[in-house]
Each structure stands twice: as structure tokens, then as C-alpha cells.
Amino acid sequence: MWKQFVNKFQRKSSKSGAASDSLSSSHCNAIGASFSDGIQRASSGNTVSSKSAAAVKRMSSSIFPSSVVAGIEPLLSFKDVSNAEKPNLFVSKLNICCVVFDFSDPNKNSAEKDIKRQALVDLLEYVHSGPPRFTEPMISASCKMFAANLFRIFPPNYRSNTGGGENDEEEPMFDPAWSHLQIIYDLLLQFIASPSLDAKVAKKFLDHSFVLKLLDLFDSEDPRERECLKSILHRVYGKFMVHRPYIRKAVSNIFFRFIFETERHNGIAELLEVFGSVISGFALPLKEEHKIFLWRTLIPLHKPKTVGIYMQRLTYCVIQFIEKEPKLASTVILGLLKYWPVTNSQKEVMFLSELEEILESTNVTEFQKCMVPMFQRIACCINSSHFQVSERALFLWNNDHIMGMVAQNRHVVLPLVIPALERNTRNHWNQAVQNLTLNVKKMLSEIDEGLVSACKRKFEEEEEKRPATDEKRRMIWEQLEKTASAFQPVTGKTAVLVTPISASPLIAAFI
Numbered sequence: 001m002w003k004q005f006v007n008k009f010q011r012k013s014s015k016s017g018a019a020s021d022s023l024s025s026s027h028c029n030a031i032g033a034s035f036s037d038g039i040q041r042a043s044s045g046n047t048v049s050s051k052s053a054a055a056v057k058r059m060s061s062s063i064f065p066s067s068v069v070a071g072i073e074p075l076l077s078f079k080d081v082s083n084a085e086k087p088n089l090f091v092s093k094l095n096i097c098c099v100v101f102d103f104s105d106p107n108k109n110s111a112e113k114d115i116k117r118q119a120l121v122d123l124l125e126y127v128h129s130g131p132p133r134f135t136e137p138m139i140s141a142s143c144k145m146f147a148a149n150l151f152r153i154f155p156p157n158y159r160s161n162t163g164g165g166e167n168d169e170e171e172p173m174f175d176p177a178w179s180h181l182q183i184i185y186d187l188l189l190q191f192i193a194s195p196s197l198d199a200k201v202a203k204k205f206l207d208h209s210f211v212l213k214l215l216d217l218f219d220s221e222d223p224r225e226r227e228c229l230k231s232i233l234h235r236v237y238g239k240f241m242v243h244r245p246y247i248r249k250a251v252s253n254i255f256f257r258f259i260f261e262t263e264r265h266n267g268i269a270e271l272l273e274v275f276g277s278v279i280s281g282f283a284l285p286l287k288e289e290h291k292i293f294l295w296r297t298l299i300p301l302h303k304p305k306t307v308g309i310y311m312q313r314l315t316y317c318v319i320q321f322i323e324k325e326p327k328l329a330s331t332v333i334l335g336l337l338k339y340w341p342v343t344n345s346q347k348e349v350m351f352l353s354e355l356e357e358i359l360e361s362t363n364v365t366e367f368q369k370c371m372v373p374m375f376q377r378i379a380c381c382i383n384s385s386h387f388q389v390s391e392r393a394l395f396l397w398n399n400d401h402i403m404g405m406v407a408q409n410r411h412v413v414l415p416l417v418i419p420a421l422e423r424n425t426r427n428h429w430n431q432a433v434q435n436l437t438l439n440v441k442k443m444l445s446e447i448d449e450g451l452v453s454a455c456k457r458k459f460e461e462e463e464e465k466r467p468a469t470d471e472k473r474r475m476i477w478e479q480l481e482k483t484a485s486a487f488q489p490v491t492g493k494t495a496v497l498v499t500p501i502s503a504s505p506l507i508a509a510f511i
Contacts, residue, residue, distance in 0.1 A: 075115065075118075075119075076089060077122065078090075078122060078125070078126050083132075086126070086131070087135055087137070087138055090123065090126060090131075090138055090141075091137055091138060091141045093119045093122060093123050094123065094138075094141040094142055094144070094145045095141060095145075096115075096116065096119055097116055097119050097120055097123070097145050097149070097184075098144060098145050098148040098149075099112075099116065100148060100149060101113050101116070101177075101180075103175075103176040103177035103179075103180070104176055106176075113180070116180065117179070117180060117183065120180065120183040120184060120187065121183060123187055124183060124186055124187045124190065127187060127190045127191055127194055128190055130194070130195070130196060131194075131196050132196065133196050133198070134191075134194070134196050134197050134198070134201075134202075136201055139197070139201060139202050139205050140205050142191055142205075143205040143206060143210060145184075146184065146187075146188050147210065147213070149180070149181070149184050150181070150184060150185075150188075150214075150217060151213045151214075151216075151217070154219055154220060154221070172221060172222065172223045173221040173222060174222050174224070175220070175222045175225065178222065178224060178225075181225065182224070182228070185225070185228035185229075185232065186228075188232055189228070189231055189232050189235060192206075192232065192235045192236060192239060193235050193239075197239075199239050199240055199241075202240075203240055203242055203243070206236070206240065206243075208243070208246050211236065211243055211246065211247060211250065212250055214229070214232070214233065214236070215233070215247075215250050215251065215254065217229055218254070218265075218266070218267030218270060218271055219265055219266050219267055220266060220267070221266055226266065226267050226270045227270070229267070229270065230270045230273060230274055233247070233271075233274050234274050234277060237274070237278060245289075248278075248289075248293065251271055251275065252293060252296075252297050254271065255268070255271075255297045255301060256297070258301075258304065259297075259300050259301060259303055259304060260300075263304045263305065263306065268301075268309070268310045269309055269310035269313050272301075272310055272313035272314055272316075272317055273313050275317055276313060276316045276317050276320060279317055279320040279321060279324070280320050282324060284324060284325070285325070286321075286324055286325050290321075291325075291328070294318070294321050294328065294331075294332070295331065295335070298314065298317055298318055298321075299318075299332065299335035299336070299338075299339070300339070301314055302314070302335075302336060302339040302351070303339045305344070305347075307347060307350070308346065308347070308350060311350050311354070314354075315353075315354045315357055318332055318354070318358065319357055319358065319361060322358060322361045322362070323361055326361070326362070326363055326366060327366065329358060329361065329362040329363070329366040329367075330362075330366040330367075330369035330370045332358060333355070333358060333359075333362070333366075333370045333374055334370050334373070336351060336354065336355060336358070337370075337373055337374065337377055340377060345384070345386040345388065345389050348381065348384070348386075348389045348392075349388055349389055349392045352381060352389070352392040352393055352396065353392065355374075355396075356395075356396055356399060356402070359396075359399070359401065359402050359405075360399065360401050360402075362405075364405055364408055364409075367405045367409070368409060371405075371409055371412060371413060372412065372416070375413050375416040375417055376416055378393055378396065378417065379416055379417050379419070379420035380420070381393035382394060382417065382420040382421065382424060382437070383420050383423055383424060383428075385428075385429070387430040387432065387433050390424070390428065390430070390433045390436075391432065391433060391436060394433070394436040394437060394439075394440055395436075397440045397443060397444075403443070403447075406447070407447050407448075410444075410447055410448050410451060411451065414444060414448070414451050414452060414455055415455050415458075417444075418441075418444070418452060418455035418456060418459060419455070419459045419462075421437050421440060421441050421444075422456060422459050424437040425437050425438060425441070
């Protein structure tokens, strides 16, 4: 209905000099008249009273003040003005779109919202059509409109965010103003990607402050908004080379706050997805700045409990670094072992999956640098009482590339894993895990049966000695408890003489 009114208003403006006449008077009165005219046309043939028209006029003047628009009637279509007037109409429409409405009440200012939406659609069509060139006033007015509508403070996020798996995301929250925000984001994307936009001129308005506020929007709880921001950030990074170092630094700071302070942010997955493309475009050899980003940012991102939400994108970024520079593989694996989860089985399964992907891109030289601590950890995972962790660790041996590197270094690897495999066959409660363990033992026996037999004999010898070792440890603890009970508790300000550990034969024997 309102669209019909706008079309009739435009036809009326083209047939007569009504638009130019309205511009000669106060602009507030012009917009008020258009509102009253629209309401009269929308009615069922009844004439609206002059009192109602005056009320609508006052309402529209308060929402679209005369200082907002100047130079040309903003409700005109771009088709109805000459090419020389289109830049002024563009700025005029942008100015009227700077007015922000409350969308929590859908019935509030519905007429004005329709006019703003139509203006946004006109702007989007104009930018999409490929204007000759965006002038500096057009760029300035565009950035002002984007900032007025998009840059806002989000309410505090009180929802629990303690899950560790991929399926622990809560129901997304949708912004009620999305009907306008979506058009504005589309307009911003088209504006930045347009060949009519000169990056050298636009960087004065799309400055560091604008970029930083754009990055802050990634904390939106609306997944549709984050998806739009992802595309826009990628375009900004590609077009404005001068902003690239700043963007990398600002995103690193977002990651740091998430890792070490809040562990709450809605857009980590989207930011990592953008950086996956950024990392794939790094030139070789890699700069020290990029390696520091890997060591200090991407590796610690494995620490938060909610890593499952963005684990896939994080793994992709890490793999991109290793493919760029294979020497980083051992550093990445050691970093992964540093943040390895001990009590979270879901995270442990994800870490094992990432470890397999990393090992597929690892050469033998880097494999040898980290194989001892890595297979010590894998052995612990094989003996995990959580059957999914144990299964995932045993599935590693089905990878031909990993088995090839294990075969080349079997004299180091097999003594680390054979004891774990033997414990599984004897003690593990899950039958599927026991079957997988037997298959892995068979595969290792095919590689070097003599070494496997030697490792098994050594394990059995240690198991025979275990009761005596356990009994010796128990007696030492009993002696320590008896010695400690002989001492009187220290009270008041009594000085205490601390005996060095090396001075106590009992403690030394225990150690």
C-alpha cells in the first residue's frame, strides 16, 4: 500500500512541479505534506481531517527534520532525475536513512519505516547499477549512514556458554530490525565492492575507527548479521591494503580477550573463516609477524571450553600455515600437546582428529622432533576409559601416511605404544576397543614382529615387578605418615626449621 503511495507521489512529482515547489518551502512541511498525502491515498476513499494531517505533519517533521535532507526531494526515484542530479539525490536519500527507528514495537512509526526501507532499496539498486564514480561527499554520507545504523552496543550476554562440544550452541537470537539491517549490509557490501569506489579516497572515511567498530559487530548474537559481516570484512581486507596490518592486529586482540579474559564471543568462527582465506594468501617466506600470530593466537585458541564451536575453522587455519611452511608442523604439534584436554573427552576426540590432519601434512623430519611426547599422549588416549577417545586414538593407525612414518621410526614409537595396547587387550571394558586394539597389534607385528615381541616381554617383566614396587611405595607412605604424626602442630609464632629434601633419606628413597 505504501509502495503504491510512493509511486503515485513520484508520478505526481514528474507530471507537475510539486517537488520543486515543496523544496522552496520548509523541508519539514514538505515531508509532512507527503505523509498526509500518503495517508489520504491509503484510506478507503474517506477524507482525512485537517487536524489529522497536521498531526502526521508534526510527527514526520520530528522524525525526518529539515536538517537531515537538503538540496533535492529524497522520495524521488533515480530514474526521474538527470545524471547531474543523481549524486545529490544519493546523498539526500542517505541522509534520510540516518534516522534510526525502534523495531521492538512493529506498529510504531510504520509509515516512516516504509519510507526509509524504500529509500534503502533505491540506494541499493543505484549502487548495483554501477554509477560513474562515487564523489567524496557521497562516500562521506555513505559512511555516516552505515555508522548510524550499524554501529551499536549489544546488550550483555547472560546466556550460559560452558559447553565444549559442537552441539552445545544455544538457540540463536534474531534482531527485530533485520528487515532494514539486511538491506544496509547488502548496500555496504555492494558499496565496498563497487569499482566506482576509489580506495584512496574512501580510506579517509573508512578509517581505522570505522574498521574497529565493524569488527566489534562480530559479537552479534544474530547469525545472519555475522554472515554478512564475514563477507564485508573479506572485501575490506582485499580492497584496502593499507588497513591489512591493522585488521590483523585488531582481530588478534579480539582473540586475546576471548582466550585470556572472557571466553565469550559470538563471532570467533566467522573471524577464523575470514582468516583462513587471509592465511592462504600469505606470501612466502612467511613473515615473522604471521608466525607470531600462529604461536600466540591460533595455538592458544585450543584452550577455551567452547573450542568445538569453531574447531573446524581453527584446524583449517593451522593446516594452511603448515602447508605454507612445513617446518612449523612440530611447533604446532607441541603447542597442541600443551593445551591437550585432560578431563574433557569431547575435546580430546576433537584434538585427536586435528592431530591426524596435521600429521597428514607433516614430513618425517618434523615428525621426529615431536614423536616422543606425541606418542606418549596417544598411548594415554589408547588407555582412556572413555571408549570414544580410545577408538579415535586407535583409528590413527589406519592412516597410511602416519603408519609410514611410524614404520621408519618404529624403534622409538613401538616401545611407547605397545604397553598401552597390551593393557587394553587385558583390561579395557569395551569390546569394540579391544577388537580395534588387536587389529593395531597385528598391523605393528607385520611391520616388525621381533620388536613387538621384545616390547611385549619388557612390558610383562615390568608387570611382574609391579606388585613389589606398589608394596614398597605403600610402606614408604606409611612411614611418612607415622613420622609426620610424631610432630606436634606448630602454634603461635614458633620458628620452624625446614629440612632440605636431600637431607631426608626416607624422602630421598621415595623419590
